[in-house]
Amino acid sequence: MHEMGIAQQLVQIALAAIPDDIENPKVEKLNLRIGKLASVVEHSLTFCLEIITKDTPLENTVLSIDVVPVRVHCKTCDNEWEVKDSVFKCPFCEDGDVEMLTGREIEITSLELTD
């Protein structure tokens, strides 16, 4: 249940990004990129955010999550592919020397303020 820690960091980053000159700001949406391999449960994250954003500009904000697929690169045969079912062995050359390109992201890309 590390979603609470992630929610706390999200709130900190989002609040710091709101320009000071906006009066009574209200964040209606947080746009996130979350890798498929990152162990983040959307329902838990939403629940944690609900709890900690009461009476803040982020109260009732909606999460929009762009799920990033797990893509890897084989250092031996230089192929790239999307990993499914947790199998990281190269399907082209059967080698195991692979590096992850995407799939571990936990990023905030932008926030949307009510006009």
Added chain:
Amino acid sequence: MEINIQKRVLEANDTEADINRKFFKELNVFVLNMMSSPGSGKTELLCKTLGRLMPDVSVGVIVGDICTTNDADRLEVTGAKVTQINTDQFGGDCHLAAPLIISSAKKLGCEDLDLLIVENIGNLVCPAEFDIGEDARAVVLSVTEGEDKPLKYPLMFRVADIAILNKIDLLPYLDFDAGLAVDNMKLVHPQLPVFEISAKTEEGFEPWLEWLKIKVFEKTGR
């Protein structure tokens, strides 16, 4: 109005982890982050490992649990320096984050250590996400768990540098297929070294101890 941010959410933890890494590098101490599900036998494995390494290798342990000092009490008997983190005061966190590690390491006193082992909180999910500034990560799986755990928790086995299959003394009494468990680890992480051992009988201990001693030597030069 949309405000562009583009920031990693765990950046604050990663920054602290880099500070930890620098701190441990200056002290020439090798840091091993040991992770597993609850009950895999980490503490017993450490008790036996410390018994074999000390006093040639000077070892300290940071133990993470939500509650109790039971593990620290068991480890202190070995003569190692031990400190316990209980996360119930931080809301019962299920992992150790980087800031907690440096404060505990300073409390422990790492100046005379060759090896610092962090026994993370029993959990195959959250600890995999949090860099604590370690040099290597070990994941422990015991034969009383399922062979498919690596496929169910791929990130943990992906980020690990080594895996330990523990409690092999129980294999004659179980339907557990050790070969299948190792194959599943290798599907997730084909180059993962796997040590099959029994913390109880110390069967298979030599390759694991050898790996650890080489890593400590590479970092400390001692």
